[in-house]
Amino acid sequence: MDAVTLYRHLSFSSPMFFLDAAFWEVASYVVATLALPFAIFLFLHEQRKERDAEDEEAYQLLQDAYNDFLKIVLDNPDLRLRSAKARDDLTDDQRERTLIIFEMLIALFERAYIVAYAPDLSGVARKRWHSWDDYMREWCRREDFHYLLPQLLRGEDEEFAAYIRRLAEEERPGLAASM
Template identity: 50%
Template structure:
């Protein structure tokens, strides 16, 4: 067998085996890169939520984590609470835009459920629900519909329970 024949056979083998293998490796790397990007977005959003929780700790007089009826707030306290709620709604909107999709793979659903859990937790608070329409002015309409639905569900659950 001549050297050229061996090279030709080797090129066929590379084409038949190597090219599909390279494509599989490339697609796998793309999928892993997408997962890393999703995780980075999720971690950045969680970091934002942790900063939000620290903000709440800086304002204990607003009773934002209090369960039950909070004492009446002064005008200054009500304004600070509204600003904090506005920050929270912006964070929720960012999470909605970056994570939520109608059809999500299981991994993304798991990431989204934690954010929806945070939304439900805050929508259980009557003072948050009552200010929500004001806070949603100018926000993404799909997000506004989504969180308004959650707020209505939580209000109904509170009335029923």
């Protein structure tokens, strides 16, 4: 049956056209050609929005954790953890607190690496990762952090350890050779 014959066959003026098999055949074609692809597009679009929202939430949780870490740094001003040069006159208690704080930092960096890093990042994900890369580089420039890095990386994810070692070498060339 061609389209013209089908159209003539259907009488839309009568409510009985819903009982006509030809009407349902045309309706199925309309659904198959228009509505189904549109529904698939909407589904994929919603999935992407959910994935983006989950990525943003994960990033925000990591940022909150880093802010909490910085509060710990602020609570220990005697360690001078935000200064460029490490103190060399620390007491045993201060050295132990410094080590614990650095262990917390490495754990946070590892979590960020596992959650947010991929070699082929682009767009927003790349910008987010650059923030973490900057944080890691900043800490790798500290002599005491750099010196403790081999100890801090024991038992950590191998890919993460290789990544931060590379950053340490880039930030403090010559010193990383001893790691």
